[in-house]
Amino acid sequence: MTTTTRLRPLAPAPTTNRTLPTLTTALAPAVWGTTYIVTTELLPHGHPMFASLIRALPAGLLALAIARTLPPPGWRWRTAVLGTLNIGLFFPLLFLAAERLPGGVAATLGATQPVIVALLAVVVLSEPLSRWRLGWGLAGVAGVALVVLGPGASFDVTGIVAGLAGAGSMGLGVILTKRWGRPEGVSAIAYASWQLTAGGLVLLVPTLLVEGLPSQVGGGAVAGYAWLGLVGGLAAYTLWFTGLRTLPVTATALLGLLSPLVAAGLGALVLGQTLDSLQLTGFALALAALGAGQLTPRPREGAHP
16 A cells, blocks of 8 residues: 655745744834834934935945945946935934824825835735735734824824835835845945945935035934934945845835834833733734744645645
């Protein structure tokens, strides 16, 4: 009697190999989650575009000096597109949404980015729709909403459009970064420097024309700008672009849920804000969505590979 054993592919096998890259990539959105408290507690008020500019351009120029690598001719227009989507357009839209909306509403709109990425991956990358990650992306949005939306949350049309446009801009930037990769032999820090510099140059003229320079910048503001530029800009984007090169794009986008969660956690730890049971439930749901989105479900028996 002969017994035939049907082998099933172990879908989560890459997960073990992806553990360290996932953890290091997750540091980027975790650091971005400090932006709110640094901005409100250390930076001059009323200068969001200047903060965006300082976060991008000096860090990009510093990294260019370290890497000493410029984009090759075929990559210059790509760098301009990616720098605009990921930095030059995303930062002002993010700050505009934060100004026109309560922080919780803006954070919830930003949390839609994994859902946008999951849908764009089908159109731009020709990937099959991952219902698993799309579902967990929606669960993550619900979790973040429970954490950050208060009963008095108000809605402003301009702010909502800016929040969704910002999530869409970064989402498309993530997808194109995955599609185009980076040139052979180019380091992650050089790649990040191109985009930070390009995004900073996009912001330079509008910032000077619309906002100008803050009248006074104290020691705390200098420390805040240094943190946003060197850690939240250069270091975080180097880790982010490195992770995007090796990890599934939708799974990587789900790591972005860490940003509003870290912001809420810092509000509780540093500013003495309290989290009620409903918020803690949302916190757990968002973390579950983030973790589950890193896995690939096993195909069902009899399903085509």
